[in-house]
Amino acid sequence: MRRRLAPEALVPGVALAALIALLPCRVLAQGCAMCQTALNGPSDPLSQGINASIYFLMSMPFVLAGSVGTWLVYMHRSRSRRRNWEELHFEREGAR
Numbered sequence: 001m002r003r004r005l006a007p008e009a010l011v012p013g014v015a016l017a018a019l020i021a022l023l024p025c026r027v028l029a030q031g032c033a034m035c036q037t038a039l040n041g042p043s044d045p046l047s048q049g050i051n052a053s054i055y056f057l058m059s060m061p062f063v064l065a066g067s068v069g070t071w072l073v074y075m076h077r078s079r080s081r082r083r084n085w086e087e088l089h090f091e092r093e094g095a096r
Contacts, residue, residue, distance in 0.1 A: 039047040 039050065041047060
């Protein structure tokens with residue numbers, strides 16, 4: 001039989017991971033060397049195009065998660081409405 005970890009045992013590990021993730025790191029914020037040398041500034045059309053493509057790529061996981069979440073909420077609500085309607089319908093038929 002497999003032993004499960006208690007939630008108290010996970011707290012130090014999660015806290016350490018959150019601390020490491022939230023610490024500022026200059027090396028990770030620099031970007032790649034090729035992008036930095038190829039772009040000439042914020043008014044450059046190439047720079048604007050690359051920025052637009054980065055925004056597009058960053059938004060796709062949120063769009064996907066939002067779509068799945070919306071679908072799950074819709075399915076939950078429609079099932080609960082159907083269940084309520086069936087209960088009401090069967091109660092009325094039983095009263096006849």
